[in-house]
Amino acid sequence: MDSPRKPEPSALEGPRPDMDLVRHKPKRGYTHQQILALTLGLKLGSHSLLWKPFKILACPKLTSPLEKRRSLAENERSRAYEKGHNFKVHTFQGPQWCKFCANFMWSLITQGLHCTDCGLNAHKQCAGHVPRDCQPDPRRIKRVFSCDLTTLVKAHNAERPMVVDMCIREIEQRGLKSEGLYRVSGCTEHVEHVKLVFDRGARLAAVRQGLLLLPAAHQETLRYLLAHLKRVTLFEKENFMNAENLGIVFGPTLMQPPSRDTLETLNDTQHQKLIVQLLIEHEDVLF
Template structure:
Protein backbone atom coordinates (compact mmCIF):
# COMPACT_ATOMS: atom_id res chain seq x y z
CA UNK A 1 0.00 0.00 0.00
CA UNK A 2 1.12 3.58 -0.64
CA UNK A 3 2.63 5.54 2.19
CA UNK A 4 0.79 8.73 3.17
CA UNK A 5 2.39 11.78 1.51
CA UNK A 6 5.24 13.15 3.54
CA UNK A 7 6.05 9.82 5.16
CA UNK A 8 8.15 8.57 2.25
CA UNK A 9 10.33 11.67 2.30
CA UNK A 10 10.69 11.33 6.08
CA UNK A 11 11.85 7.74 5.63
CA UNK A 12 14.25 8.84 2.92
CA UNK A 13 15.55 11.70 5.06
CA UNK A 14 16.11 9.29 7.94
CA UNK A 15 18.01 7.00 5.61
CA UNK A 16 20.15 9.90 4.42
CA UNK A 17 21.05 11.10 7.90
CA UNK A 18 21.27 7.60 9.34
CA UNK A 19 24.75 6.93 8.07
CA UNK A 20 26.48 10.24 7.62
CA UNK A 21 30.05 9.08 7.38
CA UNK A 22 29.46 6.62 4.56
CA UNK A 23 26.88 7.22 1.87
CA UNK A 24 25.40 3.96 0.72
CA UNK A 25 24.28 5.12 -2.67
CA UNK A 26 23.98 2.21 -5.10
CA UNK A 27 26.07 2.48 -8.23
CA UNK A 28 26.25 0.21 -11.25
CA UNK A 29 29.66 -0.77 -12.59
CA UNK A 30 30.94 0.89 -15.73
CA UNK A 31 32.15 -2.21 -17.60
CA UNK A 32 34.26 -1.97 -20.76
CA UNK A 33 35.67 -4.87 -22.77
CA UNK A 34 39.29 -5.34 -21.74
CA UNK A 35 42.34 -7.28 -22.95
CA UNK A 36 44.30 -8.67 -20.01
CA UNK A 37 48.02 -9.38 -20.23
CA UNK A 38 48.95 -12.69 -18.64
CA UNK A 39 46.55 -15.11 -16.94
CA UNK A 40 43.49 -13.57 -15.29
CA UNK A 41 40.72 -14.89 -13.08
CA UNK A 42 37.18 -13.51 -12.86
CA UNK A 43 36.63 -11.65 -9.57
CA UNK A 44 32.97 -12.69 -9.54
CA UNK A 45 33.02 -16.46 -10.21
CA UNK A 46 36.76 -17.01 -9.56
CA UNK A 47 37.12 -18.99 -12.80
CA UNK A 48 39.83 -18.50 -15.40
CA UNK A 49 39.35 -15.96 -18.21
CA UNK A 50 40.13 -17.76 -21.47
CA UNK A 51 41.43 -16.27 -24.70
CA UNK A 52 44.22 -13.96 -25.81
CA UNK A 53 42.29 -10.74 -26.36
CA UNK A 54 39.10 -9.25 -24.92
CA UNK A 55 38.91 -12.05 -22.33
CA UNK A 56 36.51 -10.11 -20.11
CA UNK A 57 35.37 -6.71 -18.93
CA UNK A 58 36.84 -4.22 -16.48
CA UNK A 59 34.94 -1.52 -14.59
CA UNK A 60 36.62 1.74 -15.52
CA UNK A 61 35.44 3.34 -12.26
CA UNK A 62 36.59 0.76 -9.69
CA UNK A 63 38.77 -1.69 -11.64
CA UNK A 64 36.70 -4.86 -11.04
CA UNK A 65 37.60 -7.59 -13.59
CA UNK A 66 34.94 -10.16 -14.54
CA UNK A 67 33.73 -12.39 -17.38
CA UNK A 68 31.35 -10.67 -19.78
CA UNK A 69 28.64 -13.18 -18.74
CA UNK A 70 29.30 -12.58 -15.03
CA UNK A 71 29.00 -8.80 -15.45
CA UNK A 72 25.22 -9.25 -15.76
CA UNK A 73 25.06 -10.71 -12.25
CA UNK A 74 27.43 -8.39 -10.37
CA UNK A 75 25.52 -6.34 -7.74
CA UNK A 76 25.39 -2.54 -8.01
CA UNK A 77 28.18 -2.12 -5.49
CA UNK A 78 30.76 -0.18 -7.50
CA UNK A 79 33.05 1.80 -5.18
CA UNK A 80 34.88 4.16 -7.56
CA UNK A 81 38.57 4.64 -6.97
CA UNK A 82 39.76 8.26 -6.90
CA UNK A 83 42.82 7.27 -8.94
CA UNK A 84 40.50 6.28 -11.78
CA UNK A 85 38.23 9.31 -11.64
CA UNK A 86 40.29 11.84 -13.53
CA UNK A 87 37.96 14.82 -13.42
CA UNK A 88 35.22 16.41 -11.39
CA UNK A 89 33.20 18.11 -14.11
CA UNK A 90 31.51 15.89 -16.75
CA UNK A 91 31.70 12.93 -14.33
CA UNK A 92 28.55 10.97 -13.47
CA UNK A 93 27.09 12.45 -10.26
CA UNK A 94 26.76 9.19 -8.29
CA UNK A 95 30.24 8.10 -9.42
CA UNK A 96 31.74 11.36 -8.17
CA UNK A 97 30.09 11.31 -4.74
CA UNK A 98 31.01 7.67 -4.22
CA UNK A 99 34.62 8.30 -5.23
CA UNK A 100 34.85 11.19 -2.76
CA UNK A 101 32.58 9.49 -0.20
CA UNK A 102 30.48 12.62 0.17
CA UNK A 103 26.74 13.08 0.29
CA UNK A 104 26.70 15.54 -2.62
CA UNK A 105 29.19 16.63 -5.25
CA UNK A 106 31.74 18.75 -3.41
CA UNK A 107 31.58 21.37 -6.21
CA UNK A 108 27.99 22.05 -5.15
CA UNK A 109 28.88 22.39 -1.47
CA UNK A 110 31.93 24.58 -2.05
CA UNK A 111 30.26 26.93 -4.56
CA UNK A 112 27.10 27.32 -2.48
CA UNK A 113 29.12 28.02 0.66
CA UNK A 114 31.02 30.77 -1.20
CA UNK A 115 27.86 32.27 -2.74
CA UNK A 116 26.03 32.32 0.60
CA UNK A 117 29.04 33.89 2.30
CA UNK A 118 29.31 36.85 -0.04
CA UNK A 119 26.78 36.86 -2.86
CA UNK A 120 23.18 36.60 -1.64
CA UNK A 121 22.55 40.32 -2.07
CA UNK A 122 24.27 40.53 -5.46
CA UNK A 123 21.93 41.95 -8.11
CA UNK A 124 20.82 39.40 -10.71
CA UNK A 125 22.49 36.50 -8.87
CA UNK A 126 22.54 33.45 -11.22
CA UNK A 127 21.02 35.52 -14.05
CA UNK A 128 24.06 37.69 -14.70
CA UNK A 129 26.80 35.81 -16.54
CA UNK A 130 30.37 35.71 -15.30
CA UNK A 131 33.35 35.97 -17.64
CA UNK A 132 33.56 32.64 -19.52
CA UNK A 133 37.35 32.29 -19.30
CA UNK A 134 37.28 32.73 -15.52
CA UNK A 135 34.47 30.16 -15.22
CA UNK A 136 36.64 27.73 -17.20
CA UNK A 137 39.49 28.49 -14.75
CA UNK A 138 37.28 27.50 -11.83
CA UNK A 139 36.30 24.29 -13.62
CA UNK A 140 39.98 23.45 -14.20
CA UNK A 141 40.77 24.21 -10.55
CA UNK A 142 38.11 21.71 -9.39
CA UNK A 143 39.28 19.08 -11.90
CA UNK A 144 42.88 19.54 -10.78
CA UNK A 145 42.62 20.25 -7.03
CA UNK A 146 39.27 18.75 -6.06
CA UNK A 147 38.02 20.08 -2.74
CA UNK A 148 41.23 22.10 -2.29
CA UNK A 149 40.24 24.37 -5.20
CA UNK A 150 40.51 28.03 -4.14
CA UNK A 151 37.47 30.02 -5.28
CA UNK A 152 37.77 32.78 -2.69
CA UNK A 153 37.09 36.48 -3.29
CA UNK A 154 40.78 37.35 -3.54
CA UNK A 155 41.05 35.21 -6.70
CA UNK A 156 37.52 35.61 -8.06
CA UNK A 157 36.06 38.85 -6.70
CA UNK A 158 33.11 38.60 -9.12
CA UNK A 159 30.52 36.26 -7.53
CA UNK A 160 28.99 35.66 -10.98
CA UNK A 161 32.03 33.54 -11.83
CA UNK A 162 31.19 31.19 -8.96
CA UNK A 163 27.49 31.01 -9.91
CA UNK A 164 28.59 30.41 -13.49
CA UNK A 165 30.90 27.58 -12.43
CA UNK A 166 28.07 25.95 -10.47
CA UNK A 167 25.62 26.20 -13.39
CA UNK A 168 28.30 24.81 -15.71
CA UNK A 169 28.84 21.86 -13.37
CA UNK A 170 25.14 20.98 -13.65
CA UNK A 171 25.09 21.50 -17.43
CA UNK A 172 28.16 19.29 -17.90
CA UNK A 173 26.67 16.29 -16.07
CA UNK A 174 26.31 13.27 -18.38
CA UNK A 175 22.97 12.58 -16.68
CA UNK A 176 21.25 15.77 -15.47
CA UNK A 177 20.32 16.26 -11.79
CA UNK A 178 16.71 15.65 -12.86
CA UNK A 179 17.46 12.43 -14.71
CA UNK A 180 16.43 11.50 -18.25
CA UNK A 181 14.34 8.68 -16.74
CA UNK A 182 12.20 11.07 -14.68
CA UNK A 183 12.13 13.97 -17.15
CA UNK A 184 8.80 13.28 -18.84
CA UNK A 185 7.13 12.46 -15.51
CA UNK A 186 8.17 15.87 -14.14
CA UNK A 187 6.86 17.61 -17.29
CA UNK A 188 3.54 15.73 -16.97
CA UNK A 189 3.31 16.75 -13.31
CA UNK A 190 3.90 20.41 -14.23
CA UNK A 191 0.93 20.31 -16.63
CA UNK A 192 -1.57 19.51 -13.84
CA UNK A 193 -3.70 22.60 -13.29
CA UNK A 194 -4.78 21.97 -9.68
CA UNK A 195 -1.95 23.27 -7.48
CA UNK A 196 -2.32 20.68 -4.68
CA UNK A 197 -2.51 17.74 -7.09
CA UNK A 198 0.47 19.14 -8.98
CA UNK A 199 2.54 19.36 -5.80
CA UNK A 200 1.57 15.79 -4.91
CA UNK A 201 2.59 14.59 -8.38
CA UNK A 202 5.94 16.44 -8.22
CA UNK A 203 6.61 14.83 -4.83
CA UNK A 204 5.92 11.36 -6.25
CA UNK A 205 8.37 11.86 -9.12
CA UNK A 206 11.03 13.25 -6.74
CA UNK A 207 10.96 9.90 -4.95
CA UNK A 208 12.06 8.20 -8.19
CA UNK A 209 15.35 10.12 -8.38
CA UNK A 210 18.53 8.23 -7.47
CA UNK A 211 19.52 9.17 -3.88
CA UNK A 212 22.61 11.21 -4.85
CA UNK A 213 20.56 13.20 -7.38
CA UNK A 214 17.73 13.71 -4.88
CA UNK A 215 20.15 14.90 -2.20
CA UNK A 216 21.89 17.32 -4.60
CA UNK A 217 18.55 18.77 -5.70
CA UNK A 218 17.35 19.08 -2.10
CA UNK A 219 20.49 20.95 -1.06
CA UNK A 220 20.34 23.27 -4.09
CA UNK A 221 16.67 24.13 -3.48
CA UNK A 222 17.31 25.04 0.16
CA UNK A 223 20.01 27.38 -1.17
CA UNK A 224 17.82 28.89 -3.90
CA UNK A 225 15.10 29.49 -1.32
CA UNK A 226 17.67 31.63 0.59
CA UNK A 227 18.38 33.50 -2.64
CA UNK A 228 14.67 34.39 -2.99
CA UNK A 229 14.59 35.60 0.62
CA UNK A 230 17.02 38.33 -0.46
CA UNK A 231 14.89 39.33 -3.43
CA UNK A 232 14.73 42.99 -2.47
CA UNK A 233 18.51 43.21 -2.99
CA UNK A 234 19.16 40.64 -5.73
CA UNK A 235 15.85 40.93 -7.64
CA UNK A 236 15.71 37.15 -8.05
CA UNK A 237 12.45 35.41 -7.22
CA UNK A 238 11.53 31.73 -7.67
CA UNK A 239 10.20 32.36 -11.18
CA UNK A 240 13.40 34.11 -12.35
CA UNK A 241 15.47 31.30 -10.87
CA UNK A 242 13.19 28.79 -12.60
CA UNK A 243 14.00 30.39 -15.95
CA UNK A 244 17.74 30.09 -15.22
CA UNK A 245 17.76 26.63 -13.62
CA UNK A 246 15.03 24.82 -15.60
CA UNK A 247 17.22 23.94 -18.61
CA UNK A 248 20.29 23.63 -16.34
CA UNK A 249 18.79 20.89 -14.16
CA UNK A 250 16.65 19.04 -16.69
CA UNK A 251 17.13 18.13 -20.35
CA UNK A 252 14.83 15.99 -22.50
CA UNK A 253 16.24 12.50 -23.20
CA UNK A 254 16.01 13.01 -26.95
CA UNK A 255 17.88 16.10 -28.03
CA UNK A 256 15.28 17.94 -30.09
CA UNK A 257 15.07 21.71 -30.23
CA UNK A 258 11.31 21.51 -30.63
CA UNK A 259 10.82 19.49 -27.43
CA UNK A 260 13.14 21.84 -25.57
CA UNK A 261 11.27 24.95 -26.71
CA UNK A 262 7.92 23.34 -26.01
CA UNK A 263 8.97 22.22 -22.50
CA UNK A 264 10.73 25.40 -21.36
CA UNK A 265 7.76 26.86 -19.48
CA UNK A 266 7.24 23.54 -17.68
CA UNK A 267 10.92 23.25 -16.79
CA UNK A 268 10.73 26.75 -15.33
CA UNK A 269 7.55 25.83 -13.43
CA UNK A 270 9.07 22.66 -11.94
CA UNK A 271 12.06 24.55 -10.53
CA UNK A 272 9.78 27.32 -9.29
CA UNK A 273 7.59 24.76 -7.48
CA UNK A 274 10.66 23.02 -6.00
CA UNK A 275 12.00 26.34 -4.63
CA UNK A 276 8.70 27.65 -3.28
CA UNK A 277 7.83 24.33 -1.60
CA UNK A 278 11.28 23.01 -0.66
CA UNK A 279 10.26 22.66 3.00
CA UNK A 280 7.25 20.47 2.09
CA UNK A 281 8.76 18.51 -0.78
CA UNK A 282 12.10 17.48 0.72
Protein backbone atom coordinates (compact mmCIF):
# COMPACT_ATOMS: atom_id res chain seq x y z
CA MET A 1 0.00 0.00 0.00
CA ASP A 2 1.37 3.33 -1.00
CA SER A 3 2.35 5.65 1.81
CA PRO A 4 0.13 8.74 2.19
CA ARG A 5 1.31 11.70 0.12
CA LYS A 6 2.70 14.60 2.13
CA PRO A 7 0.94 17.89 1.58
CA GLU A 8 2.68 20.53 -0.44
CA PRO A 9 4.13 23.33 1.75
CA SER A 10 2.57 26.73 1.58
CA ALA A 11 4.42 29.24 -0.49
CA LEU A 12 4.83 31.41 2.55
CA GLU A 13 6.27 28.66 4.81
CA GLY A 14 9.60 28.54 3.04
CA PRO A 15 11.67 25.42 2.18
CA ARG A 16 12.04 22.55 4.64
CA PRO A 17 15.40 20.92 5.23
CA ASP A 18 14.07 17.44 4.37
CA MET A 19 12.68 18.40 0.99
CA ASP A 20 14.31 19.30 -2.25
CA LEU A 21 14.27 23.04 -2.92
CA VAL A 22 13.20 22.46 -6.51
CA ARG A 23 9.93 20.80 -5.37
CA HIS A 24 8.93 23.97 -3.57
CA LYS A 25 9.28 26.37 -6.41
CA PRO A 26 5.87 27.97 -6.68
CA LYS A 27 3.84 27.28 -9.76
CA ARG A 28 2.96 30.96 -9.97
CA GLY A 29 5.22 33.99 -9.48
CA TYR A 30 5.62 35.47 -6.01
CA THR A 31 4.12 38.85 -5.31
CA HIS A 32 6.30 41.60 -3.89
CA GLN A 33 4.63 41.05 -0.54
CA GLN A 34 5.40 37.32 -0.55
CA ILE A 35 9.03 37.94 -1.55
CA LEU A 36 9.43 40.33 1.34
CA ALA A 37 7.77 37.90 3.76
CA LEU A 38 10.10 35.07 2.72
CA THR A 39 13.12 37.33 3.01
CA LEU A 40 12.20 38.45 6.53
CA GLY A 41 11.07 35.01 7.64
CA LEU A 42 7.55 36.23 8.36
CA LYS A 43 4.17 34.76 7.70
CA LEU A 44 1.90 37.61 6.70
CA GLY A 45 -1.80 37.37 6.06
CA SER A 46 -3.56 39.29 3.37
CA HIS A 47 -4.65 41.94 5.87
CA SER A 48 -1.41 42.25 7.83
CA LEU A 49 -0.74 45.67 9.28
CA LEU A 50 3.00 45.04 9.13
CA TRP A 51 3.15 45.18 5.37
CA LYS A 52 3.16 48.95 4.87
CA PRO A 53 6.05 49.84 7.20
CA PHE A 54 8.14 46.89 5.98
CA LYS A 55 7.40 47.87 2.43
CA ILE A 56 8.69 51.38 3.04
CA LEU A 57 11.78 50.31 4.97
CA ALA A 58 12.84 47.16 3.12
CA CYS A 59 11.63 47.92 -0.40
CA PRO A 60 11.82 51.68 -0.88
CA LYS A 61 11.63 51.27 -4.63
CA LEU A 62 8.09 49.97 -4.23
CA THR A 63 6.84 53.15 -2.55
CA SER A 64 4.70 55.57 -4.50
CA PRO A 65 6.11 58.83 -5.89
CA LEU A 66 3.90 60.74 -3.45
CA GLU A 67 5.46 58.89 -0.47
CA LYS A 68 8.94 59.60 -1.82
CA ARG A 69 8.23 63.31 -2.19
CA ARG A 70 6.75 63.50 1.29
CA SER A 71 9.75 61.72 2.78
CA LEU A 72 12.20 64.03 1.01
CA ALA A 73 10.25 67.09 2.13
CA GLU A 74 10.33 65.96 5.75
CA ASN A 75 14.05 65.21 5.71
CA GLU A 76 15.04 68.41 3.89
CA ARG A 77 15.83 70.90 6.63
CA SER A 78 18.47 73.09 5.05
CA ARG A 79 16.92 75.68 2.74
CA ALA A 80 19.04 77.85 0.49
CA TYR A 81 17.69 81.35 -0.16
CA GLU A 82 18.94 82.27 -3.61
CA LYS A 83 18.60 85.90 -4.66
CA GLY A 84 19.61 87.80 -7.75
CA HIS A 85 20.98 91.34 -7.69
CA ASN A 86 18.61 94.31 -7.86
CA PHE A 87 20.49 96.23 -10.54
CA LYS A 88 19.60 99.83 -11.44
CA VAL A 89 21.24 102.11 -13.99
CA HIS A 90 23.52 104.39 -12.00
CA THR A 91 25.74 107.44 -12.42
CA PHE A 92 28.78 107.06 -10.18
CA GLN A 93 30.67 109.88 -8.51
CA GLY A 94 34.34 109.16 -9.05
CA PRO A 95 36.10 106.17 -10.66
CA GLN A 96 34.47 102.77 -10.37
CA TRP A 97 35.46 99.23 -11.37
CA CYS A 98 33.22 96.36 -12.38
CA LYS A 99 33.16 93.74 -9.64
CA PHE A 100 32.69 90.96 -12.22
CA CYS A 101 35.40 91.64 -14.84
CA ALA A 102 37.50 94.04 -12.70
CA ASN A 103 37.74 96.52 -15.59
CA PHE A 104 37.23 100.28 -15.33
CA MET A 105 33.73 101.61 -15.94
CA TRP A 106 34.11 104.32 -18.60
CA SER A 107 31.70 107.19 -19.26
CA LEU A 108 30.63 110.42 -17.63
CA ILE A 109 27.07 109.35 -16.79
CA THR A 110 25.26 106.03 -16.40
CA GLN A 111 28.56 104.15 -16.38
CA GLY A 112 26.97 100.86 -15.34
CA LEU A 113 24.57 99.12 -12.99
CA HIS A 114 24.40 99.31 -9.22
CA CYS A 115 22.71 96.77 -6.93
CA THR A 116 20.57 98.76 -4.51
CA ASP A 117 20.44 95.81 -2.09
CA CYS A 118 24.12 94.96 -1.64
CA GLY A 119 25.98 97.77 -3.42
CA LEU A 120 27.68 95.67 -6.12
CA ASN A 121 28.65 97.55 -9.32
CA ALA A 122 28.92 96.00 -12.76
CA HIS A 123 29.00 96.81 -16.46
CA LYS A 124 25.68 96.47 -18.25
CA GLN A 125 27.12 93.65 -20.36
CA CYS A 126 28.51 91.90 -17.26
CA ALA A 127 25.33 92.09 -15.18
CA GLY A 128 23.78 89.07 -16.89
CA HIS A 129 26.76 86.89 -15.90
CA VAL A 130 26.97 87.90 -12.24
CA PRO A 131 26.08 84.92 -9.97
CA ARG A 132 22.79 85.04 -8.06
CA ASP A 133 24.54 85.49 -4.73
CA CYS A 134 23.29 88.90 -3.59
CA GLN A 135 23.84 89.45 0.15
CA PRO A 136 21.64 92.45 1.04
CA ASP A 137 23.07 95.03 3.41
CA PRO A 138 20.65 95.77 6.30
CA ARG A 139 21.60 99.45 6.10
CA ARG A 140 20.22 99.59 2.56
CA ILE A 141 16.85 98.04 3.46
CA LYS A 142 14.63 101.01 4.21
CA ARG A 143 11.42 99.23 5.14
CA VAL A 144 9.86 95.95 6.26
CA PHE A 145 6.57 96.16 4.38
CA SER A 146 6.50 96.33 0.56
CA CYS A 147 9.99 94.82 0.55
CA ASP A 148 10.95 91.69 -1.37
CA LEU A 149 10.65 88.76 1.05
CA THR A 150 13.92 87.06 0.14
CA THR A 151 15.75 90.37 0.33
CA LEU A 152 14.35 91.04 3.80
CA VAL A 153 15.23 87.67 5.34
CA LYS A 154 18.71 87.56 3.80
CA ALA A 155 19.45 91.08 5.02
CA HIS A 156 18.66 90.08 8.61
CA ASN A 157 20.07 86.54 8.32
CA ALA A 158 16.73 84.97 9.23
CA GLU A 159 14.44 82.29 7.85
CA ARG A 160 11.39 84.56 7.88
CA PRO A 161 10.61 88.21 8.67
CA MET A 162 10.83 89.18 12.33
CA VAL A 163 7.41 90.84 12.12
CA VAL A 164 5.78 87.46 11.44
CA ASP A 165 7.25 85.95 14.60
CA MET A 166 6.32 88.95 16.71
CA CYS A 167 2.72 89.15 15.50
CA ILE A 168 2.06 85.42 15.87
CA ARG A 169 3.62 85.40 19.34
CA GLU A 170 1.41 88.29 20.47
CA ILE A 171 -1.75 86.69 19.07
CA GLU A 172 -1.05 83.33 20.71
CA GLN A 173 -0.25 84.95 24.06
CA ARG A 174 -3.13 87.43 24.28
CA GLY A 175 -5.55 87.06 21.40
CA LEU A 176 -6.58 83.43 20.95
CA LYS A 177 -9.79 84.01 22.96
CA SER A 178 -10.66 87.29 21.29
CA GLU A 179 -14.03 87.28 19.58
CA GLY A 180 -13.80 87.65 15.82
CA LEU A 181 -10.08 86.88 15.64
CA TYR A 182 -8.93 87.36 12.03
CA ARG A 183 -12.52 88.15 11.00
CA VAL A 184 -12.97 91.64 12.40
CA SER A 185 -10.79 94.16 10.57
CA GLY A 186 -8.47 96.34 12.60
CA CYS A 187 -8.59 100.12 12.66
CA THR A 188 -6.80 101.44 9.57
CA GLU A 189 -5.09 104.17 11.58
CA HIS A 190 -3.75 101.65 14.11
CA VAL A 191 -2.58 99.28 11.37
CA GLU A 192 -0.68 102.04 9.59
CA HIS A 193 0.89 103.12 12.88
CA VAL A 194 2.14 99.58 13.57
CA LYS A 195 3.57 99.31 10.05
CA LEU A 196 5.30 102.66 10.47
CA VAL A 197 6.85 101.53 13.76
CA PHE A 198 8.26 98.37 12.15
CA ASP A 199 9.61 100.28 9.14
CA ARG A 200 11.16 102.91 11.38
CA GLY A 201 12.81 100.19 13.54
CA ALA A 202 14.64 98.88 10.41
CA ARG A 203 16.01 102.49 9.88
CA LEU A 204 16.87 103.02 13.58
CA ALA A 205 19.05 99.93 13.65
CA ALA A 206 21.05 101.22 10.68
CA VAL A 207 21.40 104.71 12.19
CA ARG A 208 22.55 103.28 15.51
CA GLN A 209 25.26 101.27 13.74
CA GLY A 210 26.46 104.47 12.08
CA LEU A 211 26.53 106.37 15.38
CA LEU A 212 28.70 103.68 16.96
CA LEU A 213 31.35 104.40 14.32
CA LEU A 214 31.74 108.01 15.47
CA PRO A 215 34.64 108.95 17.78
CA ALA A 216 33.68 109.28 21.44
CA ALA A 217 33.91 113.09 21.43
CA HIS A 218 31.61 113.32 18.40
CA GLN A 219 29.11 110.89 19.92
CA GLU A 220 28.86 112.83 23.19
CA THR A 221 28.55 116.22 21.51
CA LEU A 222 25.84 114.96 19.15
CA ARG A 223 23.99 113.26 22.01
CA TYR A 224 23.97 116.44 24.11
CA LEU A 225 22.79 118.59 21.19
CA LEU A 226 20.02 116.18 20.19
CA ALA A 227 18.76 115.98 23.78
CA HIS A 228 18.49 119.78 23.74
CA LEU A 229 16.65 119.80 20.41
CA LYS A 230 14.26 117.15 21.71
CA ARG A 231 13.40 119.45 24.62
CA VAL A 232 12.82 122.27 22.13
CA THR A 233 10.15 120.17 20.38
CA LEU A 234 8.27 119.81 23.68
CA PHE A 235 7.25 123.47 23.28
CA GLU A 236 6.41 123.36 19.59
CA LYS A 237 2.94 124.82 20.21
CA GLU A 238 4.64 128.03 21.31
CA ASN A 239 7.84 128.07 19.22
CA PHE A 240 6.48 126.26 16.13
CA MET A 241 9.66 124.22 15.92
CA ASN A 242 8.96 120.52 15.63
CA ALA A 243 11.48 117.82 14.69
CA GLU A 244 10.90 118.33 10.98
CA ASN A 245 11.55 122.07 11.13
CA LEU A 246 14.67 121.54 13.24
CA GLY A 247 15.83 118.98 10.70
CA ILE A 248 15.59 121.60 7.96
CA VAL A 249 17.67 124.04 10.02
CA PHE A 250 20.35 121.68 11.38
CA GLY A 251 20.50 119.21 8.48
CA PRO A 252 23.06 121.09 6.35
CA THR A 253 25.20 121.77 9.43
CA LEU A 254 25.25 118.28 10.96
CA MET A 255 25.14 116.30 7.70
CA GLN A 256 27.65 117.95 5.43
CA PRO A 257 28.40 115.70 2.42
CA PRO A 258 32.05 114.77 1.77
CA SER A 259 31.85 116.38 -1.66
CA ARG A 260 31.61 120.16 -2.02
CA ASP A 261 29.73 119.88 -5.31
CA THR A 262 26.83 122.34 -5.21
CA LEU A 263 24.42 120.17 -7.19
CA GLU A 264 25.10 117.14 -5.01
CA THR A 265 24.62 119.24 -1.86
CA LEU A 266 21.21 120.42 -3.07
CA ASN A 267 20.15 116.85 -3.88
CA ASP A 268 21.11 115.75 -0.36
CA THR A 269 19.05 118.42 1.41
CA GLN A 270 15.97 116.24 1.78
CA HIS A 271 18.00 113.32 3.14
CA GLN A 272 19.79 115.61 5.58
CA LYS A 273 16.49 116.86 6.94
CA LEU A 274 15.07 113.36 7.33
CA ILE A 275 18.08 111.92 9.18
CA VAL A 276 18.29 114.85 11.62
CA GLN A 277 14.54 114.64 12.20
CA LEU A 278 14.94 110.92 12.94
CA LEU A 279 17.82 111.61 15.33
CA ILE A 280 15.78 114.19 17.27
CA GLU A 281 12.63 112.08 17.51
CA HIS A 282 14.50 108.98 18.75
CA GLU A 283 17.49 110.38 20.62
CA ASP A 284 16.40 108.54 23.77
CA VAL A 285 16.79 105.11 22.13
CA LEU A 286 19.74 105.88 19.84
CA PHE A 287 22.14 106.86 22.66
